[in-house]
Amino acid sequence: MTQMKERLVQLEVLRYNPDTDTEAHFQRYEVTCYEEWVVLDALNKVKADIDPTLNFRWSCHMAVCGSCGMMINGEPKLSCHTFLRDYEGVIRVEPLAHFPIERDLVTAPDDFMEKLKRVKPYIIAKEKKPISEGEYKQTPAQLMKFRQYSMCINCMLCYAACPEYGLSPSFIGPAALTMAHRYNQDSRDGGRMERQEVVATHEGVWECTFVGACSEACPAHVDPASALQQMKITSSIDWIVEHLIPGGKK
Amino acid sequence: MRAAIALAETDPNLRIALISKVYPMRSHTCAAEGGAAGVIKPDDSFDLHFDDTVGGGDWLSDQDCVEYFVHEAPKELLQLEHWGCPWNREADGSVAVRPFGGMKKKRTWFAADKSGFHILHTLFQTSLQFPSITRYDEYYALDLLVDDGRCQGVTAMEMRSGQLRQFHAKAVIIAGGGAGRMFPFSTNGAIKTGDGMALAYRAGAPLKDMEFVQYHPTGLPNTGSLLTEACRGEGGILVNKNGRRFLQDYGMGPETPVGKPQLKTMELGPRDRVSQSIWHEIQKGNAVSTQWGDCVLLDMRHLGEKTINERLPLVRELCASYLQVDIVKDPVPIRPVVHYMMGGISTNTKAATPLPGLFAAGECACVSLNGANRLGSNSLIELLVFGRRAALSAIEHIQGLPAANTAALNARAEETQKRIGELFSRTDGTESMSGLRKEMMDTMEKNVGIYRTEEGLQEGVSKIHELRQRYRRVILTDKTSVFNTDLFQALELGSMLDCAEAVTVGALARKESRGSHQRLDYVERDDKKFLCHTMVHHQGLDVPRVDYLDVVITKSPPGVRDYSGDHK
Structure with missing residues (x-):
């Protein structure tokens, strides 16, 4: 354990209030923090002691609710899991890239929410059975096929990191596609062909150029890039079955 | 969300508004780690789960409620399994269970140490398939609309625009979570400020057993x-x-x-x-x-x-x-560390509050499952069982209701508008929001902690009462309309102060030690005087009124809590 040390931290925070500002600008704050703190702690101290008009989202302070994504020195991060000890000098804090700003560090996630819904992220049962017949059996090996992909906290850091999403906003994007893959891989699910209508398109997996920035940014180690890569492979197999194998389904 | 899904499944013609001050997957359920209890293995039984829960709650649980709960629990966990929750498994593919504190058998279903996270996301994702559920994400609920002696809707502010909206409804279900942020040292996320509890309390529904705070x-x-x-x-x-x-x-x-x-x-x-x-x-x-x-x-x-x-x-x-x-x-x-409120909006086994048309489930409610101390892994399952129950009760309630008096509801909404307007336009305010909040937290930690005394609680009651008076003079720094968290934090502070007063007043009145409520000056449990629920009624700016309700005992008379294992 480190000993608690005080430190004067300089933050440069992007400010924008549509009520009063015509454009965004940076504001500098100096605040005394403890070395063990995270960037979110510093922002909270600014809000409580220096400037109550600064706005940002946060809740759990343990990297699981997904509220506090922002750009920190240009990288998408959860501010509750970004440690002051890893930074020197002025820390620049901006809203998540690729999303419209509502105010200050608060962005509008509408586009992501809509895309998540489009991929049908729920069980479309292979065989429906009543609750009274008990659970669907699923071996630990079957669980491991999709568990990693079910860990997505919807923080949208992967969208902020994804160069494709920046260029083509119609791209469904890493987290939503990964969620489609999560359900496709679930032994209880039979909805893959339904999801393919959204997933296997040029707004879907084929838009991804496999840069891998999403997996680097992911704070939950979901590895969306691997999900997308696996989906491309299964989509290709679908195409081969459909077009090249005599008697393949139409 | 469990309630919304039950409503949508039961009657697809209902129009359901899901209103939340955060995007639903941010709710603090996501931080629950351990798991959810439900009897499923052959060596376990409903009676054992019943006994663990009632004993764990130091006999303050309503036993008819516990009985209903233990029978419904496995069905709800299986329902979650059918909806895709990634429960851990045994080698043969059946659901795995783990041991948990105060439970005599292994009966806690778990998804690694992210059980609450998976339950929350499974519910949220499942809810996306129902067109009759309309979400209002980041709407802050301000007041219940009560007319003709029943709850008929809610007013809320769209946080993105600052616009006030009215939701007229035949029934309202509150699932607003706990209020742990009234304490400085808490596992609770920033959003757990007791808004749901305060909403019901101010509208006339009593808060029950608020003095029971779990560390x-x-x-x-x-x-x-x-x-x-x-x-x-x-x-x-x-x-x-x-x-x-x-x-x-x-x-x-x-x-x-x-x-x-x-x-x-x-x-x-x-x-x-x-x-x-x-x-x-x-x-x-x-x-x-x-x-x-x-x-x-x-x-x-x-x-x-x-x-x-x-x-x-x-x-x-x-x-x-x-x-x-x-x-x-x-x-x-x-x-x-402060973790959970056993108390909350008083509800019965049907998840109904005493205010007709108002239902509640989860941590914000006190259905009297957990009594004086909740057992780990009973809360995730509580919100599922009673979320569904609230939906069924709401459907029963709305049958044959007379039409709403829209003019009366509009008048109520105007009162809310005036209240918020006054807070915005206040120029003679002298109190800072963060200053008051700190005083509240310090008071709760100092006077209403794990061990309590008459003297400390007296001081706590008068201090919280004073803070509620001073809260009327709180001043906003930010007077703009878009995503104004200065405003929302001030409103949340108001909710927390209401809840904090109910906790301190209830703790002062309960002169015994039971479960999580421990008094250094009354060290024994007193079943003669206090085998009853504390009911706290809001009285405007005055100190709230306290009365009591008997505990429902069906088959387990109060006994000794024995945690000495099998060695006697």
């Missing part, structure tokens, strides 16, 4: 982050500075072999007893002193890296990032 034994000493009870369920031990497993000195011994946890004794005692033992150990001078205050140690080293990574990955990660301790190599200092 979780194992919080990280600096951030208050929760280390799940599964740490101990998997075999972690608690030791003092001398390496002694001190729980054996507080009626939870004799010592069990290290790494072989035995159900319902030692480290698997109930949360209230374990937290209280840590408090005593600190008083005795047996604590490990750290820069964040006195702690004891949670030692998981003997579990080995493999088990830790498989069963407790989040715990390892939390300790490493926030405290720079690797639990594979070192014990981690912990101290008890």
